[in-house]
Amino acid sequence: MTNLHPYPQLHAGRDEPILDAELAIIDSAHHLFDRPALRYMFEDYLTDVRAGHRIVASIFVETLAFSRSDGPELLRPLGEVEFANGIGAMSASGAYGDCRICAGIIGNADLRFGDQVGELLDQALARAPERFRGVRQITIEDESDAPFRYVTNRPARGIMKHPKFRAGFREVVARGLTFDAAVFHHQLDEIARLADAFPDGSIVLNHVGQAMAMDLDAQGRADVFKKLRASLRELGRRPNITCKIGGLGLPFWGFGFEKRADPVGYLELAAAWKPYVEAAIEAFGPERCMMESNYPPDGRAAGFVPLWNALKHIVRDASADEKAALFRRTAARVYRLSVQD
Template structure:
């Protein structure tokens, strides 16, 4: 058994469980902008999205399938854990199995193609509290048994910053968790099962991820949202240029680990400070491409298209952009790449990493 308790749920100052970040219904605002679809025939795997129902925000199969029909050729998607539908009964460690059961049900609906061609949740990334150490094998095996055709790995959000408001995850994450002995004992259970690890961290934690990747070279690691760059947030904005250089330097080193891949997206989340969620009218794809492009292009330069993949990160990113617009922005950013490179970025890398038969 692990030498300490598993991760605690984040608490409010009064001791009650912290509620997930609630996104306002901005559908009327997003509807103010409609664009013609760029390159509508290009096959796409949306490498990262969520399905959930939270107070004031429902984003389940009908909402996602409607987005996939907005004009882009979305053929499949990867569902990534988001704290949805945990089991309420049984051991705490096993409660996360409920989310994989839920996602697999959504995937079965998608596989029927009764509502469209997109294979929703063709790949499923669940979660597991790896600080349970080797005992977490019980949950991993149960998740594989539940969704053997689709279950591909786990994500445990480990982002931490010295500025408390940025620690807005579902768990109280301590600093240095990626090096924790119990965490690594749990992490060691992934490779033998053919499972990957999605890493959601902040930019200053990238060196910790590099250390983890080198310690476990046979485990695929997928860096979420280009590494959680905080250079435009309140804490880091005064040193934006220095922070960006810190991010670039850390990414260069991380790219030397061949088992690491990068998801290009996630910059529409309001707390990252780009400000597109605060505009009177939504920004168009050309404006978004100008703002986000240099960061994505740097990732592609370091890792190569064969290790990068575009992601919608919906619904969190719809705080700033509509689904059809975000994919237009990605296509603008990728315009200068060759056809083979575009295919990697929009389809082939995700298909390879998550072993999707699309």
């Protein structure tokens, strides 16, 4: 039986015991939006935060939600930055608990505007000086149309090869901001070239490099994993790249959990995700990896409680110092957060 809810596991597993309950977590990527298919706003994320895991802060990442509907196209992403900054201010009041939701903000920017992007970045910094930490521009591409049925805003092809892209990227680097890179595994060589061209730039690889293995058999998925692992090792040689571990609930990986109507527990998730998590940590080391919920999109395959339980279970043999880096310290350093444990 196939569950027709767009995120069938969104509320699953809240009765699971919380593993390592005292471990402080900075959720390095989540989203808030209000769309016809799903509404996931402050109160929804707050409910998940209160489900048992010790989330002390979170990083809001753009989805082009709440962008301005008019005005210069370059500046329309400011609407989402202003929205997230308001949520951050609400959370910082302490009225909703100890977790600092939207403590960091990753906004959207179309780097094809070249050096004009500087105006957008300066205005975002002016509007959210305590929280605006960088930008993301989704650049996923694939020969198949299959993955894009799960994407709200399909990006144009060839964005990173656009003649003005690097001029826009230079504006990000000049302000000490991060660039969150969202690609598929077969595009990781482009991220390597970008990192080499801007050794002072901070690039955060989203979702373990996002293997595109939909609709493949076991051998096909194994071949994709082999290529992904090799690419991660190559990227790991570049000290200006860090890696977010998460996004494993997305359909692209080919695990098939999004087709399940019954709750998926953390042990099953951990068994499927373990090779990919270990490949990222092997390539970058704990000090350059950060855990993420990628909620609510990962709710397609994993409940919030099982998701974090699975990530904790996979690294259960790591030292306390390594766990601190994976779950909190790397995100705090990269996104310049001052968060109390």
